[in-house]
Amino acid sequence: MADKPRIKLPKEAAKGEVIQIKTLVSHVMESGQRKDAQGKTIPRKIINKFACEFNGKPVFACALEPAISANPYIQFDARIDEAGTFKFSWTDDDGTVIAAEEKIALKA
Amino acid sequence: MKAINRRQAFALGGGFVLLTLMPMAADAEVTNDAAKWIEKFTGGKQPAKGRISLDLPEIAENGNTVPLSINIESPMTAESYVKDVMIIADGNPNAGVATLSFTPMSGKAEASIRIRLATTQNVIAIAKMSDGSLFTEQKTVKVTIGGCGG
Numbered sequence: 001m002a003d004k005p006r007i008k009l010p011k012e013a014a015k016g017e018v019i020q021i022k023t024l025v026s027h028v029m030e031s032g033q034r035k036d037a038q039g040k041t042i043p044r045k046i047i048n049k050f051a052c053e054f055n056g057k058p059v060f061a062c063a064l065e066p067a068i069s070a071n072p073y074i075q076f077d078a079r080i081d082e083a084g085t086f087k088f089s090w091t092d093d094d095g096t097v098i099a100a101e102e103k104i105a106l107k108a
Numbered sequence: 109m110k111a112i113n114r115r116q117a118f119a120l121g122g123g124f125v126l127l128t129l130m131p132m133a134a135d136a137e138v139t140n141d142a143a144k145w146i147e148k149f150t151g152g153k154q155p156a157k158g159r160i161s162l163d164l165p166e167i168a169e170n171g172n173t174v175p176l177s178i179n180i181e182s183p184m185t186a187e188s189y190v191k192d193v194m195i196i197a198d199g200n201p202n203a204g205v206a207t208l209s210f211t212p213m214s215g216k217a218e219a220s221i222r223i224r225l226a227t228t229q230n231v232i233a234i235a236k237m238s239d240g241s242l243f244t245e246q247k248t249v250k251v252t253i254g255g256c257g258g
Contacts, residue, residue: 018215031224033201059213062221065204067197069173069222076208079184079215 005100007088012105013080021052022075025090025098031066047098049091050074055084080104142196142203146234149194149207155234155242160193162233162245171225171251180217180235180243184210190217192236199229226254 005025013019025047032044044066051061060076078086083106090098163177182190189212195205210217217235225231232246 031201054213057213058209058211060211060219061209062219063207063209065206066202067200067205067224069224073220073222075220077214077216077218079213 005088005090005098007086007100007102009078009086009102009104012107014107015081016079018077018079019104020075020077021086022073023050023052023088024071024073026071027090027092029066029068029070029072033066045093047072047090048093049089051089051091052076052078053087054078054080055082059086080106082106140198140200140203142198142232145194145196145203146232149192149234149236150242153242155244157244159243160233160235160245162231162247164231164247164249166248167250167252168225169252171227171254173222174225174249174251175220176223176231177220178208178218178233182217182237184212184215184217186212187238189214189238190235191238193217193219194234194236195221195223196232196234197223197225197229198232200224200226205231225249225251227251 003026005023008022010019027047028045029047030042030045032041034042036042046064046066046068048064049061050064052059059078062074064072083104086102086104088100159181161179165174168174176195178193180190180193182188184190190210193208196203197205205223206221208219228250230246230248232244235243
């Protein structure tokens with residue numbers, strides 16, 4: 001949980017270019033279906049929402065269900081029209097938010 | 109304690125297998141609410157085939173992480189873009205997998221995630237465009253080891 005999310009995107013892009021962003025965050029994604037050794041159900045604990053913004057505008061979001069694998073990997077695209085900052089957030093069932101930022105520049 | 113004879117041992121073993129299989133089978137029948145999810149997303153409208161390419165392995169050895177890629181044909185401009193894409197698994201304890209929300213800033217309606225599949229089943233994607241039209245695509249995945257947990 002304490003691990004920093006891993007985000008991969010180019011440092012710079014040409015104006016209008018569509019770039020690919022890869023993200024991976026460490027999380028158990030406990031489905032709420034499994035039972036422990038005593039036969040008790042292990043309560044659900046997952047990341048239920050991922051969102052990506054660029055300069056404050058939404059780019060991509062994803063509502064996640066327990067059918068998402070542990071350490072959720074999400075890959076998507078973004079069109080770059082200006083230099084700026086990507087903001088990423090992963091929201092846990094318990095309300096905590098894992099946040100990260102990445103900057104991108106325009107190619108000269 | 110009396111030693112167990114061969115016949116009893118078989119009976120016991122059989123019981124075990126049944127016990128371990130039972131909860132999963134029961135879950136799949138009672139709680140898979142795929143139709144409800146689809147109904148809620150489409151509002152009862154019938155989605156058309158096409159425009160979506162859904163990429164999943166034909167056979168997944170490990171149901172715990174099955175790579176899924178989706179790509180939807182769309183100009184992705186402010187006038188015409190893919191809004192939401194719902195992904196459903198019709199054989200999991202819960203049908204919902206993920207709902208992806210794109211914007212014109214996404215550039216391409218393309219994404220990859222990794223999903224859990226409890227058993228061999230269909231994975232269904234339904235895309236909602238900005239003009240309200242709906243498209244669907246589905247793939248059957250054979251799962252060798254289920255990712256149901258347990």
